Amino acid sequence: MTNPGEFQERVVRHERPKHHFVFLIAPDGSMLGLDDDGALALYDEADDRVIWDRTPRGVMHVSTGTAVSAKLEADDCTVRIGSDDVTLRVGHGPEHLPSVYLEHLKREGWVCLTSLLTPEIVDGLQRVACTDDYEHLEPNTDSPRVCQHSAVGQAISEPISLWLIRHYIGTRDLHLGHPPNPTSLPPYDGKRRVQGWHADIPYIPSVGGHPVADRGGPIKAVQRNVCVSDFTKRNGATVYKLGSHRAETNPPPEWNPARHGADPATRPYSGPEADVVEAPAGSIVLYDARTWHRAGFNQTQHKRGAMLMSFQAADVSPKRDTRPACQRLHESPVYQELDPRQQREITELLMSQPDAA
Numbered sequence: 001m002t003n004p005g006e007f008q009e010r011v012v013r014h015e016r017p018k019h020h021f022v023f024l025i026a027p028d029g030s031m032l033g034l035d036d037d038g039a040l041a042l043y044d045e046a047d048d049r050v051i052w053d054r055t056p057r058g059v060m061h062v063s064t065g066t067a068v069s070a071k072l073e074a075d076d077c078t079v080r081i082g083s084d085d086v087t088l089r090v091g092h093g094p095e096h097l098p099s100v101y102l103e104h105l106k107r108e109g110w111v112c113l114t115s116l117l118t119p120e121i122v123d124g125l126q127r128v129a130c131t132d133d134y135e136h137l138e139p140n141t142d143s144p145r146v147c148q149h150s151a152v153g154q155a156i157s158e159p160i161s162l163w164l165i166r167h168y169i170g171t172r173d174l175h176l177g178h179p180p181n182p183t184s185l186p187p188y189d190g191k192r193r194v195q196g197w198h199a200d201i202p203y204i205p206s207v208g209g210h211p212v213a214d215r216g217g218p219i220k221a222v223q224r225n226v227c228v229s230d231f232t233k234r235n236g237a238t239v240y241k242l243g244s245h246r247a248e249t250n251p252p253p254e255w256n257p258a259r260h261g262a263d264p265a266t267r268p269y270s271g272p273e274a275d276v277v278e279a280p281a282g283s284i285v286l287y288d289a290r291t292w293h294r295a296g297f298n299q300t301q302h303k304r305g306a307m308l309m310s311f312q313a314a315d316v317s318p319k320r321d322t323r324p325a326c327q328r329l330h331e332s333p334v335y336q337e338l339d340p341r342q343q344r345e346i347t348e349l350l351m352s353q354p355d356a357a
């Protein structure tokens with residue numbers, strides 16, 4: 001039975017953008033940008049330097065307004081770099097400049113990169129998660145999910161979110177806290193035990209046995225939730241107390257009655273002080289790991305897909321060893337479908353061991 005005041009979370013909705021900027025991507029995965037002197041150069045990092053817009057005569061560098069003449073043919077773009085004509089792939093880019101997202105992330109402790117992943121990547125993630133058009137399939141448990149489809153590696157190595165996380169935490173040196181798995185949240189039957197409110201590692205104890213970090217100390221981790229399905233309040237989109245990264249404590253006991261003496265199936269707080277971030281499939285929500293959050297209640301008949309990742313500073317112990325999954329990926333044909341930039345990023349994030357190890 002529903003109690004008054006339940007399921008009253010505030011909705012923060014992100015509509016599918018009408019326009020996306022583009023990346024111009026070299027075969028090795030590096031991205032064309034403008035250096036500080038206005039010269040064309042290739043970069044591995046996705047900051048404002050590598051964001052372009054199409055124009056009738058070629059492409060325009062968004063942050064400086066510099067027009068560059070280019071031959072655009074279907075998804076290819078040929079530009080002159082020095083004395084060479086270089087052909088680059090025109091790739092789906094963000095709705096906003098990376099600096100705009102960074103400003104929001106620093107100010108609010110979270111940001112939504114709406115519809116940043118391509119429909120092809122979304123389709124691959126849905127296939128692995130067995131959601132949406134693939135709901136009739138059973139998840140494959142024979143191999144790590146990163147080996148099951150290149151979409152998983154493409155999502156792991158998405159360059160704008162990596163640039164944002166590195167800038168927010170203030171280090172390049174990051175690792176993932178567990179192997180990234182597209183998974184699904186089943187429909188809620190109104191009775192079963194559900195996930196309670198929590199902050200994330202290292203602000204809570206974990207099986208890794210690391211010391212719980214001081215919420216007032218330097219930032220140690222950022223979560224990246226990829227919306228594999230459309231995320232709506234009805235289908236159980238993640239619920240947050242936005243801004244709670246600034247709170248001195250983890251969620252209060254009254255938000256988690258099931259953990260404090262009530263029946264274990266008692267639902268966690270779902271009143272109007274909580275926020276649901278709604279966004280189309282392919283969106284990425286980044287949030288400070290201190291933020292109070294929980295999975296939503298999936299009130300539909302369909303599974304909701306997500307891929308949750310924890311990016312941790314070098315001194316945080318991961319919850320699970322990510323290296324075996326990466327070694328399996330290296331041996332898998334899927335690894336060859338990734339470009340060298342993607343291969344390097346994934347390998348670094350999964351093979352780096354924390355300082356303490």
Ligand SMILES: O=C(O)CCC(=O)C(=O)O
Nearest residue numbers: 237238294295296306308
């Ligand atoms: O499934 C979700 O929506 C969120 C779950 C989550 O963030 C977590 O388990 O830490």
